[in-house]
Amino acid sequence: MVDVVVAGGGIIGLTSAVRLLEAGHRVTVLSAHPPEQTVSAVAAAVWYPTHFEADDRLLLWGQQALLELARQASEGVPGVTMRHSRMLLRGATDTPWWAQGVPGFRLEAAPSPEFTGEWRFTVPAVQTRSYLYWLIEQVETLGGSVVRRTLANLGEAGGDVVVNATGLASRELVPDPAVHPIRGRIVVLSNPGITVSCRDEDDPEGGIYVHPRSRDVVAGGTFEPGQNDLSPDESVTGSILRRCTAMVPELARARVLRSVAGLRPGREGGPRLERAQLPDGRPVVHTYGHGGAGITLSWGCADEVVTLV
DSSP states (O other): OEEEEEEEEEEEHHHHHHHHHTTTEEEEESSSSSSSSSSSHHHHHBBBTTTOOOOHHHHHHHHHHHHHHHHHHTTTTEEEEEEEEEESSSSEEEEEEGGGGTTTOOOEEOOOOTTTTTEEEEEEOEEEEEHHHHHHHHHHHHEEEEOOOSSGGGGGGGEEEEEEGGGGGGHHHOOOTTTEEEEEEEOOOOOOSSSSEEEEEEOOOOOEEEEEOSSSSEEEEEETOOOOOOOOOOOHHHHHHHHHHHHGGGGGOOOOEEEEEEEEEEEETTTTEEEOOOSSSSSEEEEEEETTTTHHHHHHHHHHHHHHH
């Protein structure tokens, strides 16, 4: 048993903390922000390895997270449900690299002439705010603690081992110049009765998705590497609404609740998950750079964090 300090209180940090506590370690989570101010809280959070090329590591982590989230959905964990999904296709219809183990995955006929077909499958969807608070509750129930604290460097974290799950902050804290922001804009709407998620990643004006939740719908969105300006943009909001309503006509009855922008923690070369050393010789396990796939890779990465610790 060792004292582990997890730097970062988003999805990656909290799932890592839970797994470390389950493995018998003493764990403190340091978070610069409350859950509702983390980028995890902005995420649409439907399991899907978006914007990643085929990778055996990502496939393994994704499969592990899929199984864990499906188990949690079956047990009524707050904010976790299994969601029927459609992916509208405009090109190749080959089975994607990530489909192994995805419940109900199949190819269906195109719904209209501009498409070549559609994939249908069922995957976990997470309402992140309630889920983040549930994760904090799990950490505390297992004997860990969550402390509000901002670090100037990872050496300040304390503990025998540090787990670095600081996302975008890793650019300065590590430092890692490969880390960069990926701006995402979404529109949150009232839910007029939609129950199925729908995506069109090859829309000529940019990929779009519609993800229903219990009380609202997340319509998105943009994926803009290197952009960090979170100022409102009415033209982008209008484009998202127009294209998402064309894809899911029921949205014409929905009310706009708010427009939101957030910065995903991107990294050239993909997520970093490996053990290294701090300048003082203590081990550090880096787990950051998950882009828009934090939920998708979360529990699989958490399992590997335990192995590396």
